[in-house]
Amino acid sequence: xxxxxxxxCSPAESTQRHGPYDRIVMSSRVRLARNxxxxxxxxxxxxxxxxxxxxxxxxxxxxLPEMSDSxxxxxxxxxxxxxxxxxxxxxxxxEHAAKSIGSGLVVNRAETFSVMINEEDHLRMQAxxxxxxxxxxxxxxxxxxxxxxxxxxxxxxxxxxxxxxxxTNLGTGIRVSAMLHLPGLVLSExxxxxxxxxxxxxxxxxxxxxxxxxxxxNVFQVSNQMTLGxxxxxxxxxxxxxxxQIIEHEENARQTLxxxxxxxxxNHIGRAYGILxxxxxxxxxxxxxxxxxxxxxxxxxxxxxxxxxxxxxLFLVTQPAHLQKQVSxxxxxxxRDLIRADMVRERLKNVSRPVIKPPGGGAN
Amino acid sequence: MQxxxxxxxxxxxxxxxxxxxxxxxLDLCEDxxxxxxxxxxxxxxxxxxxxxxxxxxxxESAAAGAELKCPRCGFSQADFKKxxxxxxxECYRTFAEGLSGLLKTMHKGTRHVGKAPxxxxxxxxxxxxxxxxxxxxxxxxxDENYESAAALRDEIKIMGGSVAKSR
Numbered sequence: 001x002x003x004x005x006x007x008x009c010s011p012a013e014s015t016q017r018h019g020p021y022d023r024i025v026m027s028s029r030v031r032l033a034r035n036x037x038x039x040x041x042x043x044x045x046x047x048x049x050x051x052x053x054x055x056x057x058x059x060x061x062x063x064l065p066e067m068s069d070s071x072x073x074x075x076x077x078x079x080x081x082x083x084x085x086x087x088x089x090x091x092x093x094x095e096h097a098a099k100s101i102g103s104g105l106v107v108n109r110a111e112t113f114s115v116m117i118n119e120e121d122h123l124r125m126q127a128x129x130x131x132x133x134x135x136x137x138x139x140x141x142x143x144x145x146x147x148x149x150x151x152x153x154x155x156x157x158x159x160x161x162x163x164x165x166x167x168t169n170l171g172t173g174i175r176v177s178a179m180l181h182l183p184g185l186v187l188s189e190x191x192x193x194x195x196x197x198x199x200x201x202x203x204x205x206x207x208x209x210x211x212x213x214x215x216x217x218n219v220f221q222v223s224n225q226m227t228l229g230x231x232x233x234x235x236x237x238x239x240x241x242x243x244x245q246i247i248e249h250e251e252n253a254r255q256t257l258x259x260x261x262x263x264x265x266x267n268h269i270g271r272a273y274g275i276l277x278x279x280x281x282x283x284x285x286x287x288x289x290x291x292x293x294x295x296x297x298x299x300x301x302x303x304x305x306x307x308x309x310x311x312x313x314l315f316l317v318t319q320p321a322h323l324q325k326q327v328s329x330x331x332x333x334x335x336r337d338l339i340r341a342d343m344v345r346e347r348l349k350n351v352s353r354p355v356i357k358p359p360g361g362g363a364n
Numbered sequence: 365m366q367x368x369x370x371x372x373x374x375x376x377x378x379x380x381x382x383x384x385x386x387x388x389x390l391d392l393c394e395d396x397x398x399x400x401x402x403x404x405x406x407x408x409x410x411x412x413x414x415x416x417x418x419x420x421x422x423x424e425s426a427a428a429g430a431e432l433k434c435p436r437c438g439f440s441q442a443d444f445k446k447x448x449x450x451x452x453x454e455c456y457r458t459f460a461e462g463l464s465g466l467l468k469t470m471h472k473g474t475r476h477v478g479k480a481p482x483x484x485x486x487x488x489x490x491x492x493x494x495x496x497x498x499x500x501x502x503x504x505x506x507d508e509n510y511e512s513a514a515a516l517r518d519e520i521k522i523m524g525g526s527v528a529k530s531r
Contacts, residue, residue, distance in 0.1 A: 037453055040437045044451040120449070142479070149481045155453035158488055161476025163453040167466060170456075171476045202472070229473020 004082045005325050007071045007109065008089065014111065015312040019131020023299055023308070024247050026179040026219065027090070030137040030236070031126035032145050033164045033173035037155040041165035042103070042118040050102030050118050057123060060151045061106045061115045066144055070113075072106040075099050084321035090128070090179075092116055113144060120165050121173075123148075132243060134176050138236045161228060171228030176239045180246060183218040183296045184253035187264065194249060195220075202226050203242060217288035217315065222246065254300070266356050269297040277348045281334075282341045287318045302354035314347060367393035434458040494523050 008014070019025070039045060039053050054074060062072040075083065075096070083097035091107050096119045104117040116124040125148075127141035155163040161171035169175075185191040195205045204225045207215040222243065224235050257265050272293035275282070282290075295311045297303050316322055318340050324331055327339065365375045368391050375391035433440045439451025441459065450456065456463065467474050480488050497520050504513035 035453060040439075040452040041450060043447065043449050044437060044439055044443075145479075146482065149483075154481055156481050156484055157453075157456060157476075158480075158484070158491060159475055160456055161478065161480070163456050165449045167448075167450070167463060168470055170467065171471065172478045174478075226471045228467060228471035228476060231478035233478075 002071055004071055004078065005085060009109065011313050011316040011322065015309040017130040019129055019133050021247055022131035024181055024250050025132040025243065026181055027128060027130055028132060028134045028137050028178045029126050029128045030134065030141050031124055031175045032141055033121040033169045034123040035155045035163055036122050037153045039122065042122060043120060043165055047102055053122050054102055054104045054117050057117045057152065058104050058106065060148065064144060064147055066113050067106055067108050070106050070108045073104060075103040075105060076101045081321055081324055085325060088316065088319045088321050093119060095119060132178065134178060134236055134240055138176065138232060169227050172232050172235065174227055174232050174235055175223050176236050177221050177223030178243050180220050180222060181218060181292065181295060182220055182250050183292050184250045184257060186218045187268065188253045188257055190253055194246065198222060198242060201242060203239065216285060217292040268293045269302055269354050273354055276344050279341045281337045282344065283337055284319055284340065287340060287344065288315065291315050297354050303351055304355060306351050314344060318344060365391050367391060367396050369396040432458065490523060494520065497523065
């Protein structure tokens with residue numbers, strides 16, 4: 001059996017993947033919910049029925065050309081640590097990580113496709129792309145879905161569209177989302193009004209790991225909520241428009257902050273550097289929040305010679321499962337905080353203190 | 365009065381909205397009101413904010429009534445009320461009546477537009493065309509344009525046959 005940790009490329013490699021606007025849009029994804037016509041939904045199906053669905057779907061998905069180099073496994077063959085690792089890579093949901101017998105996963109090595117089997121629906125297939133590439137992601141998953149419908153009998157109704165376990169996903173079964181790094185909007189306290197106006201457009205704003213999670217590290221997920229009564233293309237296009245606006249607001253917020261309150265910005269970035277480069281004990285939450293400001297500093301050229309990829313890699317490897325995978329012994333939370341701090345200090349050894357230029361050429 | 369969201373703290377924020385002939389009331393405690401963004405009464409459209417809450421009311425009515433059970437999977441309306449999820453694809457037919465109100469509050473429309481499995485796509489297009497032809501026919505009759513009505517009727521006859529066959 002393949003080990004998921006050795007199958008996936010290293011965090012260092014994975015953060016070398018670039019896409020348009022990745023300064024602000026960390027990644028884009030489109031997922032489709034599909035179910036088999038003749039079986040009960042996973043939440044209601046008994047174990048033998050779920051296993052049967054898994055045994056039908058797993059080989060069908062693995063045989064797709066997109067999945068020629070893939071990791072396909074039943075979840076009961078994965079350890080809790082493996083599953084957490086997959087959550088940290090955003091390849092499966094936290095809900096899916098809690099599943100075991102009768103659920104499964106197929107993910108390709110490039111991490112551009114991930115199919116969860118028997119999560120809330122029989123299939124939750126997603127296309128993932130770095131940066132702002134929602135349209136690309138839609139086209140990719142559309143193609144995968146079209147190939148799969150030739151092998152599996154999807155539940156579809158002429159009036160209601162694709163039938164899903166939860167009525168909130170009915171119709172297209174689509175969720176288009178993007179992960180955004182918005183420190184400028186947070187620092188300038190514009191984030192709440194923005195979230196509220198995005199909500200008014202029928203879009204949801206969530207934290208780093210989706211539903212019901214907090215926005216650690218100033219990272220927010222924006223996604224559509226309505227799935228019935230509009231076509232996939234209309235949904236993708238609306239989200240694209242809103243994302244373009246949020247990007248613009250974030251850029252403006254950063255610029256305005258630098259003009260009006262440069263000291264506030266330098267203070268956050270300087271403190272973040274100070275803590276990360278010198279701490280001996282640091283929690284994953286604090287690490288993420290400080291790394292967000294370090295990332296902002298890199299975006300603002302305060303750390304010449306340091307790439308955003310280094311920060312993004314730290315963002316990933318300092319999370320609990322990734323950290324645990326690097327050592328052989330089982331770590332307690334406090335041991336993790338210690339090793340995390342050691343690792344971050346070591347990685348930032350060659351990063352010098354932020355270079356503060358006089359703002360606006362000395363105008364302020 | 366209790367807060368209708370957390371059902372714990374006393375409600376101190378009361379909101380009323382009338383849309384058409386329907387009145388919706390919300391009673392919230394201070395914390396929940398803040399969490400829902402109701403602290404600024406001018407800055408929100410209540411209908412949007414209430415999408416979730418309105419949906420829970422509809423959920424209630426969708427689950428009310430007779431103890432209906434899905435003949436395919438045995439899922440009941442009480443199960444739906446508990447989980448907010450359905451049992452199997454057939455449940456959408458079983459609980460269609462109660463669901464229609466819920467879908468209205470949740471989504472942009474109640475009819476799917478967008479992708480369909482290739483095998484069904486043609487049938488679906490034909491059904492759409494048939495409907496539009498029937499509409500045209502009704503209009504032609506209204507306008508006493510009997511010549512085009514006759515042509516439309518013939519077209520519908522042919523179409524109807526092919527739709528029925530491919531079903």
